[in-house]
Amino acid sequence: MNEARLMPLTDEDQTLHAFRFVTNPSAKVFSYTLPTGTVHHFQIRPPHSSLDIISESEVTTHRHDPIERLANCMEDNGFYYSGAIWSRYCEYLMPTPRVQLNEEIDAIARTARRAAYLPNSTTAFLLSLNTTLHQMVAYRTGVTDVHTSALQVLEKKEGVCQDYAHLMIAVCRQSGIPSRYVSGYLYNGQDSDALKAEQDGHESNFDIPNLHTGEERFGSRSSSNLLGADAMHAWVECLLPDGKWHGFDPTNDLLTNQHYIKVHYGRDYADAVPLRGMFRGITSAPPYVGVSVTEI
Amino acid sequence: MLCRDADSCFWIGRYVERVEATARMVDVHYHAALESPIPPGVNTVEDADLEPIRWQSLLAISGSDEDFYKRYTSENDRDVLHFFSFDTLNPNSILSTWKLARDNARSIREQIASEMWESLNATYLSLKGMDADQVLAASPHEFFNSVKNSSHLLQGILNRTMLMGEARDWLDAGRFLERACQTARLLDVKYHDLLPVQADTDTFARTAGASAYGVGGAIDAHGWMAVLKSVSALEMYRKTHRDGIKPANVVDFLVLCPSFPASVKHGIGRVEGCLKRIRDGAGGKTGTEAERLIGRLVADLTYTRPDEIIEAGLHEFLENVQERCDSIGSAIHRSYLSY
């Protein structure tokens, strides 16, 4: 029994042209759509010694210059003080098991605020926070897992993309800025593979941060090597005073641009798990995960 | 029928039958020992003087001697009675086994007649309220009789109330498979008891087979009677074999006789019938491993002569039958009850 959140969304920034989802051994694949993205699910009951899941998407991204967009909302104008923000976006302001709020989180907010190039501008604060977190946390695989919370990341000062995202979300929510977790693909200009371990014997559940092979095609320029591009990536979207969601990638200290392909979003990782499943039996090898994004 | 429900029925059948077998064995052993000039398993008068009742062979039949000696120092009447009847640490005690039957029934109450559940529950509650001292003070025979009667009452209720359908067939299948196993086992161990000590264990069956015809002493006849009594077979045996108690006849009656309800052949034949009916319902599974194993055992029991068994060695034969019963049990599980 498996559930996949791997199909890119279609919104004003990107258009999904084609999506193919196949498994080997083959299975009948079902899907349903939530406001936050589409879920595919399937089940393979006969015993099998291996399982390949291949999803291929063809996407066009048509993003504007992110900096230009932010320029429109450098002023807060009391946006976050309105009670309507809380009542409308409370889902993205409340803590979750992975996004807990406390004093230390507040301390990061103060640091980022001091470093911001404009005072009293949430947008400037977020840009500064993006950089602060990028510098504060070292990118390292294998030290955290899918259950690691923002507070644990803060302790370790190292982690992977979802850890950066959770930490940034925590700081935003602590500061009253609605923010959400986004999972997706990142184009880094070359094909690559990655291996993520998450394994167990005997009748276990698994949550895999990413399990994806195949190709993403989209029209865009190539770019330099980016962290998180060889597996499924995660970043953050924050609600800015223009009333729109803007993407921040603290892992790479970048604003999301045409290289980011959005798949699913939610309150934290748990709402956007790329692949979740259960199996019965014993497994010897950890799941192998690879993502490749190619420009076409 | 749900696999889990069928499984529960099957095991209710087995457990209740197992309780009855335990009660019979302990009862007969206890009373045979009291009546016997020299108790079974005791070979000299001196031994008998030292210990009024020898319980070792009984502990051996039930396969629980190891468990017993782990927790008890000597096999006095009270401890043995407690061990077989009320010891909740002994999974094969009457109380433990009955509780298993009752717990299974509790999980399928909506499948069985409510009288069946009430009867299982009432017996459980009354067993829980008794202890070995009480039973010894009153009458052990009375107690074992009441346990046997509880099993019979349950079978009566089953016969009277349960629909002629799958649930009933599973209850019966469990009951008769267990009965066949128990009879084979009892005969095997008791027969071993009756052998002269000097018999070489490797060839004892052959020796016994040969010498048994010649043995006609009081002790021997007494021992065989106890075997027959323990499965309530003595009276019926006398009706079918009027020429006295001879080992080959006893084997014939307890193993091969199709019409005696506690014989191995009868039990296995009934299991075969149950599976056949289960199969005959629409969508039933055919040609299962369980059916194949049962069919083969039925054929063997039908076309074997008692003297052949004794020639070839009764112990080997009975051991083989017990192994095959176990395989049939597992095959039934694999074929019908878990997938």
Added chain:
Amino acid sequence: MALFDRYQTDGFYDEMFQPDGQPRPHYRRLYQRIRAMSGEDFRRRCQLADLTLVNQGITFAVYGNEEGVEKAFPFDLIPRIIPAEEWDHIELGLKQRLVALNLFLYDVYHDQKILNDGVVPRELVLGAANYRREFQGADPPHGIYVHICGSDLIRDGEGVLRVLEDNLRTPSGVSYVLENRIILTRVMPQLFRDMSVKPVDHYPVALLKNLRALAPAHCAGSEPTIGLLTPGVYNSAYFEHSFLAQQLGIQLVEGRDLFVDDNQVFMKTTRGPQRLDVIYRRVDDDFLDPMVFRQDSVLGVPGLINAYRAGNVALANSIGTGVADDKVIYAYVPRIIKYYLGEEAIIPNVDTFLAWQPSDYSYIMNNLDKLVIKAANESGGYGMLIGPQSTRAEQAEFADKIRANPRNYIAQPLIALSRSPAMIGDNFEGRHVDLRPYILYGVDDITIIPGGLTRVALRKGSYVVNSSQGGGSKDTWVLPGEGYAGNAGAMQKADEIMSALSLFQHQRQEQSEFGSISTQMGVQ
């Protein structure tokens, strides 16, 4: 000395007696009949009833108690009587409430109008432990979320009936309603004579009708296969699960009996997989599907929720109904009724203070010794502080809990629950009672069986009626309105009732056998 001679109402509202010690009009006949019995006779009948309970194994499991795993739910023989006019009022009020709550559930899982309009704060709903975000936008069959509801009613010191809480997830106890009636007619048949007590035995029929009406489209008019999903034999309500499955003639299943293939649900039978169409589930959301909810659950069926979402199997109750019986949301139910139906609530709530609201918070913290504090999502009388009956240490413990998580706590004034006589030792004594009627929301209509379960706190002075906390139960009678009882044909009517009752018992016997028949048919 006659029974009741020493009975005291102690200043509480008594269901049976007026403050002057005279029986209330609707209890008068019962009072005379019980008075006519000797104490010895009454006690003998009590023993008879107890014996029946134990022998039939009408028991529930108590958690956190290794030894006494099963316990009989004590049954007090004095019935609780509700006069016709009052019952009409209750019935109307409960229907209103359930209609509004279903509309509320549909709304919060779809357009969220009530949240956008600010009638109920969004964070309370979305932040509720039992709000199932995963289920947003999914459409349960016929738009019904709650098919089976059990709302707890209490009567305060002034005699006003109020709703104390709603149970919209997997309410239990209805089997005791049916069994209590059967037992009472057996051990005290004379009480029923001439009373025209409204029958309750149509509950299984109505429930089955509603479940059949949920058959998914693929059944296309053919008989659906229906199962009752139980957590298993160790669940406290297992007796009820098995009893209802038998009464309804449906299959009792556990999670391990089921599997999902091709987005469809199957039962493992001895003749291979058989498709299951409708599930009356008595397993909480959390344990229903390890794929969606708690991953450590072994009770559930992986893939069940997706099969439900796709309309391949129906569930009653639906997913995520717990958000509407959250004790914080409870405080908003009168506003919810007003919002969707434009009506005032017919049965009022108990006044409720919400710890998450700053104004209420300080009031609660300053009055812990006077209030009843409840955790928002606990049930069965757990997670509760009864201020006036608590120690300082207990109050301090709750103060800490509230401080840590105000959203999770509410407070209510201690209501002096009405009392009813119960046999305690050799005498009748007043004990506090509540009432849980059972409401069935069908595709075409709402059915409420007359009466419901009267629970009684058997411990002296206790206000906690839950079975897990020393509670017992009573048979609950709804008497017919004017023109039924006491008229010229009353005797004839009584005879009809008596023969109907004996017929009912007879039928019940048959039904238990019928249960096996339908099982057999189910697998063909």
